[in-house]
Amino acid sequence: MEKWEENVRRVTPYTPGEQPDFPDMVKLNTNENPYPPAPGVLWRMREMQYENLRLYPAPGADLLVNALADYYKMDPEQIFVGVGSDDVLAMAFLTFFNGKEPVLFPDITYSFYDVWAGLFRIPYECQPLLEDFTIRKEDYYKPNGGVVFPNPNAPTGVEMPLADIEDILQHNRDSVVIVDEAYIDFGGISARKLVEKYDNLLVVQTFSKSRSMAGLRIGYAFGCKKIIKYLQDAKYSFNSYTMNRPSLELGAEALKDEAYFRQTVEKIIATRERTKKRLAELGFTFADSKSNFIFVTHPDFSARELFEALKKEHIYVRYFAKPRIDNYLRITIGTDEQMDVLLAFLEKYRKER
Amino acid sequence: MEKWEENVRRVTPYTPGEQPDFPDMVKLNTNENPYPPAPGVLWRMREMQYENLRLYPAPGADLLVNALADYYKMDPEQIFVGVGSDDVLAMAFLTFFNGKEPVLFPDITYSFYDVWAGLFRIPYECQPLLEDFTIRKEDYYKPNGGVVFPNPNAPTGVEMPLADIEDILQHNRDSVVIVDEAYIDFGGISARKLVEKYDNLLVVQTFSKSRSMAGLRIGYAFGCKKIIKYLQDAKYSFNSYTMNRPSLELGAEALKDEAYFRQTVEKIIATRERTKKRLAELGFTFADSKSNFIFVTHPDFSARELFEALKKEHIYVRYFAKPRIDNYLRITIGTDEQMDVLLAFLEKYRKER
Numbered sequence: 047m048e049k050w051e052e053n054v055r056r057v058t059p060y061t062p063g064e065q066p067d068f069p070d071m072v073k074l075n076t077n078e079n080p081y082p083p084a085p086g087v088l089w090r091m092r093e094m095q096y097e098n099l100r101l102y103p104a105p106g107a108d109l110l111v112n113a114l115a116d117y118y119k120m121d122p123e124q125i126f127v128g129v130g131s132d133d134v135l136a137m138a139f140l141t142f143f144n145g146k147e148p149v150l151f152p153d154i155t156y157s158f159y160d161v162w163a164g165l166f167r168i169p170y171e172c173q174p175l176l177e178d179f180t181i182r183k184e185d186y187y188k189p190n191g192g193v194v195f196p197n198p199n200a201p202t203g204v205e206m207p208l209a210d211i212e213d214i215l216q217h218n219r220d221s222v223v224i225v226d227e228a229y230i231d232f233g234g235i236s237a238r239k240l241v242e243k244y245d246n247l248l249v250v251q252t253f254s255k256s257r258s259m260a261g262l263r264i265g266y267a268f269g270c271k272k273i274i275k276y277l278q279d280a281k282y283s284f285n286s287y288t289m290n291r292p293s294l295e296l297g298a299e300a301l302k303d304e305a306y307f308r309q310t311v312e313k314i315i316a317t318r319e320r321t322k323k324r325l326a327e328l329g330f331t332f333a334d335s336k337s338n339f340i341f342v343t344h345p346d347f348s349a350r351e352l353f354e355a356l357k358k359e360h361i362y363v364r365y366f367a368k369p370r371i372d373n374y375l376r377i378t379i380g381t382d383e384q385m386d387v388l389l390a391f392l393e394k395y396r397k398e399r
Numbered sequence: 400m401e402k403w404e405e406n407v408r409r410v411t412p413y414t415p416g417e418q419p420d421f422p423d424m425v426k427l428n429t430n431e432n433p434y435p436p437a438p439g440v441l442w443r444m445r446e447m448q449y450e451n452l453r454l455y456p457a458p459g460a461d462l463l464v465n466a467l468a469d470y471y472k473m474d475p476e477q478i479f480v481g482v483g484s485d486d487v488l489a490m491a492f493l494t495f496f497n498g499k500e501p502v503l504f505p506d507i508t509y510s511f512y513d514v515w516a517g518l519f520r521i522p523y524e525c526q527p528l529l530e531d532f533t534i535r536k537e538d539y540y541k542p543n544g545g546v547v548f549p550n551p552n553a554p555t556g557v558e559m560p561l562a563d564i565e566d567i568l569q570h571n572r573d574s575v576v577i578v579d580e581a582y583i584d585f586g587g588i589s590a591r592k593l594v595e596k597y598d599n600l601l602v603v604q605t606f607s608k609s610r611s612m613a614g615l616r617i618g619y620a621f622g623c624k625k626i627i628k629y630l631q632d633a634k635y636s637f638n639s640y641t642m643n644r645p646s647l648e649l650g651a652e653a654l655k656d657e658a659y660f661r662q663t664v665e666k667i668i669a670t671r672e673r674t675k676k677r678l679a680e681l682g683f684t685f686a687d688s689k690s691n692f693i694f695v696t697h698p699d700f701s702a703r704e705l706f707e708a709l710k711k712e713h714i715y716v717r718y719f720a721k722p723r724i725d726n727y728l729r730i731t732i733g734t735d736e737q738m739d740v741l742l743a744f745l746e747k748y749r750k751e752r
Contacts, residue, residue, distance in 0.1 A: 048572075048573075048598060048599065049572070049573035049574075050495075050572070050573050050574050050575050050598075050599040051625075051629075052498070053495060053496065053497045053498035053544055053545065053574060053575070054494060054495055054497065054575075054629050055493060055494050055495075055497050055629075055633060057632050057633055057635075057636040058636070059631075059632045059633075059634075059635035059636045060635055060636060060639060061635075062455075062458045062635075062639040062640070065454075065455060065457055065458065073454075076455055078453055078454050078455065079453050080453070081453065082449060082450045082452070082453055083449070083452050083453060087449065087452065088449040091444075091447060091449055092445060094444060096435060096436070096440065096441040096444055097435045098614055099435070099436050099440065099611065099612050099613075099614040099615055099649070100431055100432050100433070100434065100435055100436060100611040100612065100613060100614065101418075101426075101431050101613055101614050102415075102418060102429055102431065102607070102613040102614060103613075103614050103616070104418055105415045105418065129482060129638060129640075129641055129643075130638060130640060132637075132638040132639060132640070133637075133638045133641075136637045136638055140408060140518075141407060141408050142403075142406060142407055142408075143406065144406045144407065144408050145405070145406035161636050162636070162637075164636065165493075165633065165636040165637060191406055192406065219401075219402070219403070220401075220402035220403050221402075221403050221406060222403050222406070222407075245401060245403075246401065246403040254455070258452065258453040259452050259453065260452075260453060260454055260455040260456075260640075261451055261452040261453065261454050261455060261456050261643060261644040262452055262643045262644065262645070263456070263640055263641070263642075263643040272404075276404075276407050276408075278412075279410050279412045280408060280410055280412075280518065282412035282413055282414075282415075283410040283411070283412045283413060283514050283515070283517065283518040284485075284486075284489045284515075284518060285482060285483060285485040285486045285489055286413060286415040286485060287415070287482075287483060287485070287613075287616055288482055288486075288616070289616075290482075290614060290615045290616040290643065290645065290646060291614040291615065292615070292643065292645035292646075293643060293645075296452070
């Protein structure tokens with residue numbers, strides 16, 4: 047090792063899901079939306095200003111922030127945007143989790159939380175989910191340097207009732223509480239309105255799942271003006287211009303077509319409920335999911351073996367080699383046709399055991 | 400102040416240049432390119448895949464990294480990409496400047512360096528430029544936690560000879576040296592090839608200036624495979640997918656049209672040289688610039704007053720209210736027509752004094 051390497055920040059990076067690219071693949075491994083973005087996005091893309099690419103975008107991302115403010119009927123100063131919700135969350139960890147007490151989050155949760163804590167040297171303490179994969183709210187009633195959890199939780203899909211979230215907020219007036227709502231649009235109830243009541247609450251959402259725009263990288267957060275200002279200041283200390291012109295224009299456009307949005311989300315929910323029924327018939331068990339994925343286990347199958355068998359057929363799901371969940375698979379909800387391919391394989395797989 | 404605010408990271412954010420938007424404005428304040436990106440970018444934009452926006456981009460940004468590798472005849476593993484060179488530099492500060500010794504950079508330089516140092520709590524020590532705005536290389540021959548400077552320097556435009564950069568590298572084998580080449584394509588000589596010889600060198604460039612794509616946010620860095628791997632690991636610990644699909648596709652496309660690139664850069668250089676001559680005739684003095692801006696002062700004018708007078712005419716240049724340079728203006732090189740508007744005003748302004 048060279049001497050200069052002594053000053054390098056050592057990290058254990060997050061491993062994103064595979065991004066295979068086979069024409070025949072059934073890609074149910076990274077919680078992408080199987081339907082394209084709102085059709086208006088296509089027209090907007092075709093009309094996008096080419097000459098303006100030479101100019102910096104507005105550093106405040108005004109076009110997108112104002113569109114979000116209109117859509118959610120909030121003040122633009124209550125909204126922060128970033129390069130996907132990962133960028134928003136990373137910036138929030140950096141900004142708000144600077145205390146000596148540990149930050150609290152579930153043991154089974156989005157696997158980026160401990161990575162950010164590692165990167166920024168933030169002390170943390172995982173709170174175990176109950177056996178049924180629900181969060182025990184009382185675990186978050188102790189002194190801490192911050193609280194963060196997804197709702198619905200990932201990769202379990204389990205939703206926490208809004209009243210429980212408010213209980214956690216009631217018991218945490220002295221540290222920032224982040225509710226990561228990446229999957230909230232698939233049937234969950236958002237904590238967004240609570241930002242009017244709790245100045246230490248940050249609610250994070252994304253265009254990647256319900257709005258079918260993972261490829262554009264747009265995340266956003268709601269909070270009181272003060273908490274958003276802190277986040278903006280940190281962002282302006284990192285990179286003035288994070289959102290490029292296509293993100294701003296296409297993101298704002300996507301918010302205009304509410305009918306398409308509703309329709310897409312409802313299709314995915316219908317497919318999810320149908321898939322749950324079929325999976326149960328095949329002997330799989332799973333907590334009730336309010337997201338665009340189902341987290342399943344089977345008494346007779348090894349999750350890892352099934353994962354490999356599916357992969358051979360170019361059916362991609364997500365497997366986490368982690369304590370407590372190493373016999374589970376996270377299956378993204380695709381189109382009905384994609385789920386039928388998966389279910390047909392599972393049926394065959396079960397018979398051949 | 401609420402108790403939760405005690406854990407907030409306090410920062411002094413960077414202030415980006417104004418982004419006014421008047422139809423008649425002459426915008427010479429943020430070093431944007433006055434010419435549009437390569438025409439191929441327009442065609443690629445019109446043909447961009449709409450359906451694929453629902454899918455995450457490749458986390459390794461392969462399309463763009465491979466295009467850069469081909470263009471510069473380097474190995475893809477020697478290249479890192481980010482959301483503008485600010486993102487690349489922020490990530491590099493976070494990754495490489497974790498020592499106890501101060502990081503060294505010039506007192507007059509890109510004003511984001513001390514902001515990143517502040518954000519990440521990195522100790523630093525500014526080394527004063529000589530009176531003629533050149534960097535004294537010997538100032539960087541002492542123990543340090545890292546070295547960073549732009550070449551050509553900003554906002555002075557002064558280039559450091561490659562031999563001097565190599566001298567700095569020779570005296571700094573134990574810490575990372577970052578050469579920030581945002582403006583290198585306007586006549587400077589890149590240190591890029593030195594990455595083969597010095598494993599602690601990182602050379603940063605951008606699509607924002609010479610490639611007319613500030614609105615897309617694309618920056619990149621060259622280094623040995625080891626240093627790039629460290630940077631990748633930190634990036635994967637922050638945000639897996641930073642480069643969105645339009646950036647990847649349009650960035651890769653822009654590299655294809657070498658003739659257009661050369662032509663654009665040469666036009667800007669010609670305009671710069673012509674502008675230098677005229678400014679000198681008007682009594683302005685300035686160090687010789689190898690960038691797409693000129694950093695000027697005038698014995699008879701207050702820079703701040705001139706800045707305000709220009710602004711009233713919707714002619715925007717950049718003024719920094721900072722020690723040693725508070726009687727200077729940084730003027731971006733626009734089209735010949737834009738420079739003529741500026742020069743005509745300056746002529747009138749001088750007569751009216």
